[in-house]
Amino acid sequence: MTGPTSPTSDRARPGHRRGRRAGFTLIELSLTLAILGLVAALALPKVMPVRTATDLRVRAYQVAATMRADRNAADRTDRPVVTAVDVGARLVRSGTTGAVIALPDDVVFRFDGRPAGVVFSPDGRSSGGLMVIGRGKSGYGVRVDPITSAVTMVEVKL
Secondary structure, eight states: OOSTTSTTSGGGSTTOOSSSOSSOOHHHHHHHHHHHHHHHHHHHHHHSOOOSHHHHHHHHHHHHHHHHHHHHHHHHHTSOEEEEEETTTTEEEOTTTOOEEEOOTTSEEEEEEOTTEEEEOTTSOBOOEEEEEEETTEEEEEEEOTTTOOEEEEEEEO
8 A cells, every 4th residue: 555645655755744834925025025124224223324415415404494493493483493403422512303314423423503502593593503424524514593593504614
């Protein structure tokens, strides 16, 4: 008796799975890779320092946008608004939203203005200042005009 269900057939050997082959399916592998990609996409920006000139420019645009939003809030609410600049902790904090822009240790970060940051008055003036974010010999400056409160971004040499 050597039929397909007899004890001597291939399916009756120890270690052989019935009806399926051992291993992972394409769906299981795809799902695993998708999860790993998602974890990497979420974790890498937190641990990777700013590496390129584009990254520096993006940080400078973020700072400029935060300052413009605070300037507009001072005008809208008819109250002074302060964009806090903490050079030691390498942070820029919005006075209206509380949003924080953290600058990594591998970039130059300098602020020429009031120690507390930039104060935007409701009458359109500000305390002014220049914030520099750079690496190597060049970088970007976010300048706030004390008379008009205009926030501009310029390229600077370090």
